[in-house]
Each structure stands twice: as C-alpha cells, then as structure tokens.
Amino acid sequence: MDASTSHPATVHLEDLALGMSRSRAKEITERDIELFGEVSTDRNPVHFDEAYARGTVFKGRIAHGMMSAALISAVLGEELPGPGTIYLGQSLRFRAPVRIGDTLTAIVTVTGIDLEKGRVTLDTTCKVGDTEVVRGEATVMPPRRGS
C-alpha cells in the first residue's frame, strides 16, 4: 500500500506495513522562533541574538532543536499512524543546525510492528534539502480498527 501521496486520517494498527512513510514540510520563520521561545521559555541567545550567534560554532542564529521534534510529532499524530495514536517514546540525534528561512521536512517510516503488544516503531528523520538535521526513532501505540 503506497498512501504517501494521499492524506488519510488514521492508519490503524492492522493496516500498517513496514516501509509505509509520510512526510511534512514547513518553512522555519522568525515568528516560529519567537513562538517557540515563548512556549518553551528558551530565550537562549543562539536563537535570538544574531551578534552572539555569529561568535558561536554555528556562525549565526539557529532554530530550537525541539522544533524538528515537534514537526516529527505532528506527522505521527496527524498522518502516520494519525489521530488516536499514543506516543510512547522518541529518540533524537541533532546532527546539523536549522536556520530561519530553511524548509524543514520531517519523514516518518514504519520500521517495526508488534501486533500483539500493539506497538510500532518508526524511523524519524528531519532534513533541510539533502542534509539530515535530526535522526531518531519513535515508538507509538496506534489505535486498532474499530477501537
């Protein structure tokens, strides 16, 4: 089943298959940095102060790392498996910075299905162009059919 071009609601546990994938892209804006700063309380100057950030290893302002995680969780919660999914765990490796104006793409791909326990693992990758900026694994409990 290749449903990567459609936009269904929930994919139930019994309908998931290894390799099934969904993605979502979003441009990171100045407003995103402001809003994430407010929600997280994280006003670290590497996100807000260009003069400071130029003096760091990043050579300029970067987005909050958890913004990538937030986009991953959006794909899990809205697309694959979608609404009704219970989020159990997530690992994240931050591999490269994301900057204002970058288009961030989160891709989730089913890598494991345990029908008995009702648990599913997914590879979770965020990219900016061809650069992998975040890589990790999600563990979720999708709803069963008719649940």
Next chain:
Amino acid sequence: MDASTSHPATVHLEDLALGMSRSRAKEITERDIELFGEVSTDRNPVHFDEAYARGTVFKGRIAHGMMSAALISAVLGEELPGPGTIYLGQSLRFRAPVRIGDTLTAIVTVTGIDLEKGRVTLDTTCKVGDTEVVRGEATVMPPRRGS
C-alpha cells in the same frame, strides 16, 4: 555543590559534577497549546477538541508531548550547562499526560562526564506534582572554560 537555588549563566565542562541539577517550572496554558499547534503544525484533536478528547483513553484534552521536551531543552540551554552548549541527543519516554492548568517541572541532573570527548549526559525528567510524565536522557557538549 548545590547551585539549584542560584541562577548562573553557563556551567563550563570543567566545572560540572555528577549529581549537579537544575529545574524549571511552567504552568501549561491554553495559549501554549495554541502556540505549539502553530509552530509544530500539529492540530491533533486530542489537543484541541475537548469533545473528541473525552472519548479517548486520556478522557480530556492533553498538551503536546513535545512541550515537555521543549522545557527540558530550555533548562539545558539556559541553566545547565547553559548558553554555548551544543545539544547532541535526547531520548524521551512519555509516561503520563500533561493537561492545561498543570504546572510542569523539568529537572536535569548530570549523570556522566567525559572530559576528553567533552560530552556530558544528563537525566531529564518532567513532573506534574509527584507524577513523572516524561523521562529520558540528554547528551550535550558544554563549552570549555575560556572557549
């Protein structure tokens, strides 16, 4: 060294010690849910639709799981180790829901220091009252003294 009541800037690699800890508390508001929905693009009804959410295992609306991760990252980035820290990785287990009106507390505690590689691990826990809602581990690269 118990510095949990002070509010210093960066704690450099050489000044970190096992067991050193910092925390930050934040009340989760309706506005936080709205802002996080915008930044993440995650408009899942379990966060926004009380009637829908009552029919789920959560019996009511819950905050986005990554809001807890965002508060953890704020403590790492602003308090321990603080500004200049490079975030390498994070693991998260979502153990209990967070609701609007809850006071969420993120606590980070140094659990490992590799002076040679410049890498530090921290236990990262989020609580609501006495309930552990998120548990995981962060890996960071704190700035060295004079860097």
